[in-house]
Amino acid sequence: MKRILILVAALWVAGAAFAQGEYHYQRRSLFNVLPLHSSDIVFLGNSITDGCEWAELFQNRHVKNRGISGDRTAWLLDRLDSIIAAHPKKLFLMIGTNDLAAGISPEEIVRNVARLIDRFQTESKWTKIYVQSILPVNGKDFSKYRGHYEHAHLIVPTNKRLEALCDEKGVQYLDVWGALADHEGKLDKRYTNDGLHLMGPGYLVWRDAIKIHVK
Secondary structure, rough: OHHHHHHHHHHHHHHHHHHHHHHHHHHHHHHHHHHOOOOOOOEEEEEHHOOOHHHHHHHHOOEEEOOOOOOHHHHHHHHOOHHHHOOOEEEEEEOOOHHOOOOOHHHHHHHHHHHHHHHHHHHHOEEEEEEOOOOOOOOOOOOOOHHHHHHHHHHHHHHHHHHHHHHOOOEEOOHHHHEEOOOOOOOOOHHHOOOOOOOOOHHHHHHHHHHHOOO
């Protein structure tokens, strides 16, 4: 039985590594050696966070990027130690779109975000947490990310659950979805070239939606 359990654990680790890919571990290993400080403002999330030069966008050297392309809520939970240990001043989280595309339920996404909040509130209680809404996607004008487009109807309900969670936990919820959605509730095509990720003007809109909190 012990050998079977060891084999199952090994297969699970191998499967997780395959799912997350080489880039995830390259990026994660970099974050493990880059220093964070208690004066820092951390942006945490997936490729949409990963793709921005946050310190330049806000002209603030204390703003640090900890986004990893393809990340999901469960994987993100497994890489919090180095961030929590630094006790950063603020944390801006955006996560969940890849979970939805993979068929993970809104309930599980919210449970994982709750676990993240609980860890910070227990181990880094002076870190001010901001949970940002999952962004809209656009499957009408673009066709590359079908899994994301097919689950677009779950984004708003998931965001409502995240907002309720923030009320429950006493943390700040930030609606970025509304700033980037068009009149049909899709990611405005002015801000994207693939229906999921942001172009420069999209990041400027995101910045303006939250800049009052980033200081």
